[in-house]
Structures are given as structure tokens and as C-alpha cells.
Amino acid sequence: MRPAPPLLLLLPALVLLPLLIALPGLLHGGGWELIGQFGVAAVTPSLDPIVLQSLLAGLGVTVAMALLGWGLSLLGGLVLGLASSRTVWRTLSGQELPAQLIRRLLAVPRSIHELLWGLLLLQLLGLQPVVAVLAIAIPYAALVARVVSDLLDALPTANLEALRASGAPAPAALLTALGPPLLPGVLSYGGYRLECALRSATLLGVFGLGGLGTELKLTLQSLEFHELWSGLWVLLVVMLLLEAGVGQLRRRWSMPRRLALHQAGVGRRGREMVVALLALLPLLLGLGWILGVDPAALGHWQPLPGLGSGGWQAVLSLPWFQLVGGTLVLTALAAGLAVGLAPLQLLVAAPWPWLRRLVTCGWVLARLWPPPLTLLLLLFVLKPGVITAALALGLHNLGILGRLLRESLEDHNPAAQEALLAAGSGPRLALFYGGLSGVARSYLAYGAYRSDVMLRETVVVGLAGAVGLGSQMLESLSSFAWDQLAALVVVYALLTLAGEELSDRLRRRLLQRA
């Protein structure tokens, strides 16, 4: 009695039941008026030129940080990806062991969220633009490296061996045989990473690293909702333009979608892709110059503030069990909410195109909002705690997963769904059986990956207080308890590594049967 794929798709939504039951108990009367004001402000954003000017300046900083961090991560990720590819090592030196070692090592920077990198670097380097850039570049480079080496090692090597057998030197053979098929996959993933980088740069701003995020946080804290919405609309426009632009390039170069199960060959217009990549370099250098990123500043480390008293005894006395447990519960709730709600919303909206459009708009807003801002907003009416934090984290990821589900449904052949409609089933059941069946496995596989991301992201909703490792980390950081912080980072990294392994296995199992 194994549930069929479309039913599997609805299982994560079961988490909604405990959430709905617990929600009324969490309400506090305080902030409904504020929520009302916030809602009204959405349609009456501030158009004050001074506000707009400072928002645009903030946006410029955020976009520049995102682009620079992204560019660096792409560069670093390519180099590190080559360095951790088994195929490359085997071709160049005849052994695979170094690839394995580098791959293991890269798991460490990958397991630490960019926010933690940002806050750590902030302590070391002081407040300057390079902090945000590096905070994005370090974990992203490790992520890109993993994808590049996975793509490389999954490519068939027959061409490579043929070239080697005909006497081509190893580097030339590698470039010729593996370069063209690798490029579209890397660029497609790179485009997706650019969207992530913009979200990350905004998020880092919320935690004080400058740019639009900082403006948003300040306006929210001072309850200037009209100015807040001006910033949000600006961010929305940029985000939609970016998503549309990346989608356009993806189609033009016929690159695989993120959910694509099979590599779609070498793509088209390979030369154009290379030129576009090369054109990025001067753009990034120019941006760095405008932003005032000073590589020399990387050499000036600040001495860390002295340790508080307590030492390792205090570290051991932390409530580790509750911290880890809280983090896991938070992840599970947020993941269930994000993965389960998207198909449910599509099903409910199936008979009415206008409602479907409304749901899609909701998703855009959800992924636009940095989770800590959603959290602050939720705290107007909800008590702090793990459920409130899970709502903030889950809603943000719902926006990302929802978009993915919609895209893959659009790519899926609608014939089965149309056949069911023609035979008289209702639009909901037709979508459920005919549409969702086909995308269920790949969507859930992506959901497994996304849950792993959410585990890493729990730190960004640590503001909600007492919700696992994230909150404790922020607390230790602000009290300069470096020993605690180090222990927390290690435990957190171990946890995310285990989560990554688990989600990888789940994903492989889901895709195998597809």
C-alpha cells in the first residue's frame, strides 16, 4: 500500500493541521491595528523624493553587493568545482583521492549560512561593503563548486577518452570534451544563484550590513509603513525583472530548467554564452570600484573583544538537546508548510483563473520578503516561538517552491489533464490526477533539497527568541562569547551536513523511480 505520486504530494501539507490548531493560542490582541495600517500602506506607498532617493541608493548598494558576491562565487565555484571533480583529477593525474578530499572540505563553508558568515566577518573586518560581498561569495562558491563537480562527474566520458586516445593533451581534451556540455548547466544554475544572491544581499542588509535591507528594517521598526512599502515595491520590480531576464536567457540559450531531470544537451549559441560571461568581468570590477570595495582592507583584522568569563564550562551547560530539537522542529514545520501548501493552493484555485493569479502574486510577495521582516510583522499579532518562526521561514520558501511548481506544470504535457476534463472530471481532480501526477516526484525531490536549505536558514529567524541554535547563536554573538559561538557553529555545521546527506538520499530515491 504505497501512496501514488499525487497523494505523496499532499502528505507534507498534513503539518498544516497542528499549525492551525496551535495558531489561535499564539494570537495576542496587540497589533491588529498595525497590521491594518501595514495593509493600507501597500496601496499608498510614500512617494517623497527624499525617501525614494535613499531607497534607490540602498537598492544600488544591495544590487552591487549581490552582483559582486555572485560573480566571485561563480569564479571561485568554477575553480573549486574543477578541483573537486573526480573526472578532472583522473584525467590530469590518474587518481581521484584529492577530489574526494577537497569535496569533503568544501562541505564546511557550505554548511554555514551566509548570514553567519556575514556576522562573523563583521566582527573581524568591521562594517564595510566587502563583508557582505564575502559573506555571499564564500558559501555560494562552495555550493556552485558542488554543482559544477556533480555535473562534471555525471557527464559521459566517452568523448574525453576518444580525444585522449588520439593524443590530445589532458587539459585541452578536458576543455573540448566537457566544456560545451557543462556550460548550459552551470549558467542555468548561475542564473538561479543570482536570484538567490539578491535575496541574500537584502537579508544581510536587514541584519545591518547596509543597502536596501537596512532601510526596510529601519522603516519597519519605526512603523513607517508607507516608506516600507515604497522599498518593497522597488525590490519587487527589481526581483521580477531579474527573474524574467534570467528566464529569457534560459530560453534563448535553451538551458535546462532547475527542475529538469535530464540534461538538455549543449544548449544553443555557445559563443554568446562565453562572451556574456567575459563581459561580466569589467562590469563586476566597475561595480566594486563604485561600491568602494577595498581589497587592502581585508588585511586589517580587528582584534576580537576579550572573552567573557565562564569558558568551556558555560559552553557545556548550554541546553544542547533543546537547541538541536528546536532547530529540527522549526525546520520540519517550515518545510511541511512550504512544500505542502503550494500544491494545495493550486488545487483550491484550479477552477478560477483569477484566484490562481492571486496565489501566484502572493508567492511573488512571499519570496520577496526577507524572512526576518516577515517575522517582525508576524510578531505584531503572534507570540514569539517556534511556530511563529516556522511561519516566517515557511512562507518565504513557499514563494520559491510555488513558483517552481507552477513552472514545472507549465512545462508538463497538459494532454492527460485535458483528457480528464473532457471526460467530465472537475478542474481540481483533473489537475490532481492529470497535472500533479507528472510533476510530483521532481517537485518533492526539489522540496527535499529546499528542506535542507531551510535547515541552514533557521538562523535567520533566530530573532523570534528561543527557537533553537539560531537564536542562541545570535545571542552568543552579541555577548561576544566566542567559545560558545564556536561550539554552536560546529554543532550547526554537523547538523546541516547530516541534513544534506539525508535530503540527498531522499532526492535520489524520488528521482530514481521517476
Next chain:
Amino acid sequence: MARPEPAVAAPLLELRQITVAGRDRPRLEALDLRIDCGERVALLGPSGAGKSTLLAVANGSLVADAGQLLWQGLPPARSARQRRRQQARIGTLWQDLRLIEELSVQQNLNAARLAHWGWPRALLNLLLPLETAACAEALLQMELDPALLPQPVTALSGGQRQRLAMARLLRQQPSLLLADEPLASLDPRLASQLLALLLRQAQAPRALVLSLHRPDLLVGFDRVIGLRQGRLLFDCAAAAVDGAWLRRLYGSEAAPL
């Protein structure tokens, strides 16, 4: 249920002056057609004659630009619920079969009942084998082994898939069967076997409209309709169709007889 009962004498399907616009010329032009209970109608015509368009209009998946469509004497209902009931009585065998690849044979067969099932049974069908007897019966009628029921659809051979799609059609219990070139991609022996099975199911009070492009398979049909460039070229008893008609239908191409 305040649905007016159709008159007994009403034809299963009636098209009046149906026109569907196309890019260069209409895909269907002022087409009149009436299908009564018990009729087995072959729809002939060269590629692009409008056979698929005609069937799509007939099963309600394509709305005509002009003209009137009547199912058992009634136009498509305005209320979504009643319209679904009407459409549930029309079964379509698609050229690409349109099986749901991720589900088992039994789940696919039961998918034909979704018009009548609510959510509880639709969900349960994805977990448990429902209405096994009826599903086995449908398979047997198409000469398939009921042991296939728990198999995934992807495990079936091409011929088995074709039969499964036909069994699913029966499981829907339609009164009008429409088939869009179901025999196009089959070898001749299999094609005539499956056609015989399909014709056997299309007894009164049912009716069958089947489009095909092989005039050698007309045996067993009562009536033949020739369609050319979106217009009705002939509509006569199957016995009356001869080479001259077919040559006119297929233009300069020699009709294989």
C-alpha cells in the same frame, strides 16, 4: 436533480452549422452532422481535413466559433456541474492515449470515474485498489489479463497500453464513443483486432465515431463520413463507398483499396 430528461428519440450528438476558424481557411465550415444510437460511423479524410477538430468539438474540449452543438438534444449546460455530467457520457479515445504514466493500471481505469467520484474516493484510489471487479471486467472485455491491475502503466507494452486506454473508455460508461485515429500507429493485424473489439462495444444504445485514414478498415462500420478541407464531402452507408468517392476524398492520391 432538476435536469430535463432528454427525449428518447434525440440523437446522441448533433452538430448544426458548426464552424471553427483556422489560420488560412476554416478548420471546419458550416458542418451538419447527426449521430444516433447504435450507429458506428467512420470518419475519413486526408491529413488536415478537420477530423480531429470535429472530434474535439464533439467532446466539448474545443468551442466552435459558430453553430450549435447538441448532446442528446441539449446544448452544453451553463452550470459547470451539469455540463460535467453531460461530458461524462462522452468517452474519447485519444491518439496519444493520454494515460497517466505515474499511476497503476487500476488507478488509470478508475480515473475514468472521477466525473462521478468525490474527493474521498479520488484520494483513496491513490492508496488502495478500488472497485477491482469492475476494473477487471473492463480489462477482460479488451482481452487483457486482470493480473495487470496493480502494474504501473510504464510496464505495459504498446499493444497493452492501447487496450488499456480502450478499457478505460469502457470504465467511463459513456454513451457516445469518439476515437481519434486510434489505429494510426499500429501494425495491420493489431489494428484490425482492436477495431473489432471497439466495434463490438459500440452497440445500441451506444454509438461510435472513429476517425481513420485507412479505407481498408471500413468493414463493420454502418456509415462513412468523408471530410475534406473542413467540409462534408459525403455521408453514406459504408457499403456505398467506392473507389471513385475515395479518389475524390484524397484528391490526386491513389486511394489504397
